[in-house]
Amino acid sequence: MSSVRIELDNRGGTFxxxxxxxxxxxxxINTEETISSITVKMEGISRTRLLPPRTEEGRDSKRAEIEIHRLLYLVETVFPSAEIRENTSASHTGYTLKAGQYEYPFRIRIPINSNCTEVQATGAGGGLLQKISFEKGNIDFAKKPTRHVVGTLPPSLSGIPGDLAWIRxxxxxxxxxxxxxxxNMxxxxxxxxxxxxxxxASPSAKETYAKRQHQMIYTPSPTSPSPPKKRGGILGAFRPTVSAPATPLDPPETHHVHFSIEVRLPAPPILVPNTPLPLRIILTxxxxxxxxxxxxSLQIVLHAYTEITAHELRKTDHSVIPVLSLGELRTPLGAxxxxxxxxxxxDPHLWMGxxxxxxxxPAFRTCNIWRTYQLEVIMGLSHGFLGPIEMIPLTxxxxxYSGIAPPQKLLDSTRPPLMPPPRKALSAGKSATSLTVPTAGVYPVSYSEKNTPMSSPVVPDFPKRSHSFSGEAQMMMPPAQVAAVSRPHSSAGGERAGGGGDELPPPTYEDALAEDIGPVDGPRRRYEQQGExxxxxxxxVR
Structure with a gap:
């Protein structure tokens, strides 16, 4: 039986x-075969699948909404070669190969930005049958999407419960x-x-932080037991001792412990997996x-919010990722x-490592999936060693970030000169392009020039999120209301055909493939995905 497979040179690596x-x-091939061509395609697919919400009468529709975006689509023809194609007439239909094993090398470069377009978002080949899928006994149909986001290619994504959203x-x-x-094989x-x-940005002493005031008000126990009363006599040692009834002491003093507690991170607050947390905990x-x-006690958790959209439906998955959990601590804050x-x-040794x-x-935003994060630090504090423990969360x-820095030549090509020359008028029919990289996502937080911040961060208006993922999808707000929600700009850039991004346009694919900019040379983490x-x-999407 004839077969075909792909052998990667760097299998198991992170690209x-x-x-x-x-x-x-x-x-x-076991027998003589007639083949017209062999193509290798590099593809990136973002797919979401949501069920409509339930009503009193049941579901509005039994069919799930599926939204598919082809973020990356590159094709290389490995057979026949370019020379053979140039010397072959258009009426030629195929090439006959004898039985045996054939190998064809390929080399495809990954661009910086996604290229999600109307044509590429309709499914491979655009055929009707290729937009139909059979899942869980139901026939689902992927409608043509109408909104597309231009920006950096998003990371691989898996592990969303129910496989409702993924990027492969x-x-x-x-x-x-x-x-x-x-x-076709x-x-x-x-x-x-x-x-x-x-x-x-260049490193600085600025910090961003979450802070709150707290007051402990408690009264120690007003009584204490008297020492046990010993029985006299020869047999007194063999008789049980009897404790005297508790005697009232002077009315104890009520403790009022008023302080502020805060957690700080360098500004802007950027964390990279496998990198120690640059965290500070301060009490005043x-x-x-x-x-x-x-x-x-001390707990540090990461809250991951994944907003999933499928046409008119929207749902948010909230997952909690443990980072650190310590108990039975006796660490004083001050003397x-x-x-x-x-x-x-x-003492930073508490969370060292x-x-x-x-x-x-990394955080990202693409056409139908948006991932954001919040860091929560939960501290169990007590006044003294015997006071009651009170839990204080700060978020x-x-x-x-991914931890993969862009090549220095790419940064140099995007850095404007100190004295920019005057612009020249462009001739008709020509456009100016420059190699740029998308800007980082920025949260509206307040910074301080000194190590001591002057104000707390302003939390952005995140969409309403459920605390579990068991509920049904909610109807998405109209585009006008969605645009009114304050969202942090991510490296995904602006939105097309549904939103108005005012950022500079991303680089073209030809710019990104400039031969004088080599591949990234540096350490990469093992970003393992789940089995599906x-x-x-x-x-x-086949």
């Missing part, structure tokens, strides 16, 4: 923008046979993708008290007589 994906197409990158080989009654091979980071006395406040108004910093797991994708929005990422593709 990024401007990388060359190289390998071989290996075809085995893969290579697909097709052996085209000219006979209509013979099925196909094979696909997935690969994992992480985008390069947006350019970072607001009123005098004697015994110090102790940290009795017994620390002055009021002085910042008392916690803690980092986000390497399975966390701040953060950006998660490597499985078969649905019918509507």
């Amino acid at each position: 990024t923008c401007l990388d060359y994906v190289t390998g071989r197409v290996i075809m085995n 990158y893969f290579l697909k080989v097709t052996v085209n046979r000219p006979q209509f009654y013979r099925i 196909r094979a696909h091979d997935p690969f994992v993708f992480l985008p390069i980071e947006p350019p970072r 006395k607001l009123q005098p008290y004697r015994q110090p406040v102790f940290i009795r 017994e007589y620390s002055p009021v108004g002085v910042e008392l910093e916690a 803690a980092s986000l797991p390497d399975t966390v994708p 701040m929005p953060i950006e998660v 990422y490597y499985g078969a593709l649905p019918d509507d």
Whole structure:
């Protein structure tokens, strides 16, 4: 039986923008075959599937809404070669190959930006049958999407409950046979993708933070038991002792412990998986008290919010990713007589080595999936060693980056000169292009020039999120209302055919493929995906 497969040179690795994906197409044919061409396609698919909400009468529709965007679509013909195609007439239908094994090398470069267009978003080949899929006993139809986002290619994404949203990158080989009654041979091979980071600002002493005031009010126990009363006599040692009834003491003093507690991160708050958290925990006395406040427990969790849209439907998946969990702590914040108004910093050794797991994708926004993050620090504090423990949570929005810095030549090509020359008028029919990289996502937080911040961060208006993912999808707001929601700009850039982004246009694919800008040279984390990422593709994206 004839077969075809793909052999990658760097199987199991993590790819990024401007990388060359190289390998071989290996075809085995048992008998003489007539083949018109062999093509290798590099594709990136963003797919969402949502069920309509339930009503009192049941569901509005039994059919799920499916939205598919082809973010990446590059084709390389490995057979016949370009020289043979140039010397072959258009009426030539195929080439006859003898039985045996054939190998064809390929080399495709990953661009920086997505290229989601109307034509590419309708499914492979655009045929009706290729937009129909069979899932869970139902026949689903993928309608043509109308909104597209231009920007950096998003990372590979898997693990959303119910497989309601995913982003997959893969290579697909097709052996085209000219006979209509013979099925083309196909094979696909997935690969994992992480985008390069947006350019970072120079390091500074600025910090962003979450802060709150807290007051502990408690009264120690007003009584204490008297020492046990011993029985006299020869047999007294063998008789049980009897404790005297508790005697009232002087009315105890009520403790009022008033302080502020805050967590700080460098500004802007950017975290990278497998990199130690640059976290600081600071307490400030607001009123005098004697015994110090102790940290009795410490938890750090990452909240991941994935907004999923499928045409008129929208749903948000909220997942909690544990980062650190410590208990039975006795770490003081300051000394017994620390002055009021002085910042008392916690020992950073408590969370030394803690980092986000390497399975966390960077924050991104694409046509139908949007991922954002918040970091929450939960502290169990007590006044002194015997006071009651009170839990205090602090949350701040953060950006998660991939940890893959863009090549220096790419940054240099986007950096404007100190004295820009005067612009020249463009001749008719020509346009100016420049190699640029998308800007980083920015949250509206307040910074301080000194180490001591002057104001707390302003949390952006995130869409309403459910605390679980068991509910049904909600109807999406009209475009006018969606545009009114304040959202942080991500590296995905502006939105086309549905939203008005005012950022500079992204670089063209030809610019990104400039030969003088080499691939990224630096460490990369192992961004492992869950099992379904490597499985078969649905019918509507094959």
